[in-house]
Every structure is written in C-alpha cells, then in structure tokens.
C-alpha cells in the first residue's frame with residue numbers, strides 16, 4: 398500500500414493518492430490562479446500576492462508545488478494582458494518582473510514556447526514602446542550589425558535569421574491584419590493584439606525574398622540577409638501595415654515590403670508595428686506636447702487675466718475710496734457690494750481653479766487677447782460698478 402503524495406496518509410490499494418486530495422489541490426490551484434490574475438490586474442505587489450496565495454494554501458492544507466504550474470498560468474496571462482494592453486512604464490515593468498520571478502516562472506524557462514508563456518519578452522517589448530513614446534532611448538546592448546549614420550541611435554535588433562523579408566505582389570486579401578482595437582496612448586497610437594491572437598490565416602500575394610535580421614534605429618530600418626542589405630529611412634515610409642506576426646512597410650515606390658518575425662510562435666507584429674509608427678511619427682509627436690504647452694500657457698494667461706481683473710477692481714475701489722475721502726462723497730452700497738462680489742469670486746479658489754481647468758480642456762483657439770469666461774465672470778461686477786460711478 399502506498400502513501401498519498403498530497404497528504405502523506407495511506408492511499409489504499411492500487412492508487413498513489415486520494416481522489417479527494419487531488420480534487421482539493423486542483424480547486425485550490427484554480428482559486429490561487431484567479432487570485433493572482435485579478436490581483437496583478439489590480440496593481441498588487443508581489444509581496445501582497447504572495448501573502449494571499451500562501452494564506453489560501455495554508456487554509457486548504459495544499460503544498461505550493463501542487464499549484465505552482467496553475468498559478469503561473471494566471472501570473473503569465475495577467476502580465477501578458479497588461480503588456481499588450483498598452484505600453485508599460487519602468488515602474489510597472491519592475492512590478493511585473495518581480496511577480497514573475499517571485500513566483501519562480503523561470504523554473505519553466507525551457508517550456509515558455511510550448512506553454513506560450515510569453516509574458517517576459519512581451520513586457521520588455523511593451524516597455525521599449527513606452528520609452529520611445531516618451532522620447533527616451535531604450536536600453537540597447539546588442540552588437541550592431543549595420544553601419545549607422547551619424548546621429549542614429551539603435552533601438553531594437555532581431556537575431557540574424559529571425560526575419561522573413563517578403564514582397565507583397567497583390568494588395569488585396571490582408572487576412573492576417575489586426576482585428577484588435579487601437580487605443581490612443583500618450584503621443585501615439587497603440588495597437589494591441591486584441592482578438593486576433595491565434596489566428597493563423599495566410600496572407601495571399603506574399604513572395605518570400607530573403608531571410609535575415611532587422612535593426613531598427615531612431616531614423617531607419619535596416620535589413621540584412623543572404624542578398625543585398627538595404628536601409629529604409631523612416632521618414633520616407635508612407636504607411637505601415639500591421640500583421641499579427643509581421644509588419645508591412647510601404648514606400649513611395651516599389652512593392653510593399655513585409656517583414657515576418659519568427660519568435661518561436663510568439664506574435665510580435667504589434668510590437669514592430671507600434672515601434673516603427675512611434676519612431677516615424679516622432680517629429681509629429683511634438684504636436685500633442687505643443688498642445689499641452691499651449692494649454693498650460695493658456696491657463697497661465699487666464700489666471701493672469703483674472704488677477705488683472707482683480708487688480709483693476711481693486712484699483713477702481715481704491716480710486717472710489719480716494720474720491721470719497723477727497724471729494725467727501727459717499728460710497729453707495731451697490732458699489733461696495735460689487736467690489737465684495739469681485740473679491741469673493743476671485744477668492745473662491747476651488748471654483749476658480751475649476752473654471753481655469755475647464756478652460757484648459759476647451760482651448761479657445763487663440764493664445765491671448767480674448768475675454769475668457771473667468772474674465773467675464775469677474776469682470777461683470779466691475780462693469781456695473783464703473784458705469785454706475
């Protein structure tokens with residue numbers, strides 16, 4: 398008679414474990430997996446997730462090793478989902494890497510491809526996109542295999558034989574195009590894989606030309622293989638086509654070039670498409686920044702206007718007071734009320750700030766010299782006042 402591997406008690410003739418023990422380990426595994434999945438999406442740290450998992454295991458008297466694999470599936474899926482959802486910051490990258498390593502996903506490193514556990518590379522790629530979109534230079538320590546031009550910074554390089562370079566002979570039938578949603582993020586557009594993951598239809602009209610490697614720099618795309626290497630300056634690209642496992646590059650002349658990437662069954666089209674798009678749109682990405690700067694400037698102008706109005710009201714009141722003293726006239730209550738209203742409306746800072754914020758959100762189209770809502774609001778008592786005097 399053998400002992401049950403789960404609880405250590407006698408398992409009975411012809412069985413190595415109690416069916417009840419196996420069932421309990423499975424349910425606990427599912428519970429811990431869901432706990433990790435939702436916790437990761439909710440932004441929890443490894444420490445918190447680990448404590449929760451350990452509590453669940455202790456309550457059910459199940460050892461970690463029996464839930465490890467199931468738990469990791471949840472951990473990988475959540476991290477992968479975050480990586481593909483939008484470009485991730487350095488901080489988010491660190492949190493997720495700590496979770497993957499904390500739950501020891503590297504114990505299965507030899508099986509990432511067969512299990513389709515791609516969270517690690519996807520997080521890395523997602524962060525490269527974040528860096529580029531934020532005008533940082535991503536960390537690059539590969540040996541550059543092309544001669545770069547001056548002022549060109551290497552961003553990402555594939556392996557020497559990772560890329561199939563094809564030419565598109567017919568323009569119709571892009572059945573492998575993304576079905577995913579596009580989400581605007583920061584200064585760029587980010588296409589995530591969406592529902593298209595796992596689609597394996599073939600694009601028609603692709604003629605394979607060469608196998609080689611790609612280097613993407615701040616200014617160009619280099620391809621080198623068996624045949625003549627070439628460089629495509631990004632500013633000469635008219636359009637990119639997103640594919641699940643590749644990217645199409647359309648220049649003003651010649652057949653569209655399609656680069657398909659072989660990353661051991663991991664789809665990387667989302668990464669290369671977004672990366673090239675972000676790098677190509679770089680000069681234009683100053684646009685939104687300029688808009689933000691303009692908005693900030695506008696809010697300063699608005700605030701200045703409000704101050705000016707207040708200052709004018711104050712000056713007018715001072716004059717009124719001076720006149721009253723010098724000419725021995727009386728200040729009527731209407732004037733006084735108007736002044737009080739001006740001061741009060743200005744001093745109601747939360748409301749005031751809210752007004753300014755709403756103005757920032759709806760730029761007026763001109764930078765200065767247009768009466769803002771703030772000015773009108775504050776100005777009204779002043780208007781009544783000056784004509785009433």
Ligand SMILES: [Zn+2]
Nearest residue numbers: 401404415418
């Ligand atoms: Zn048992």
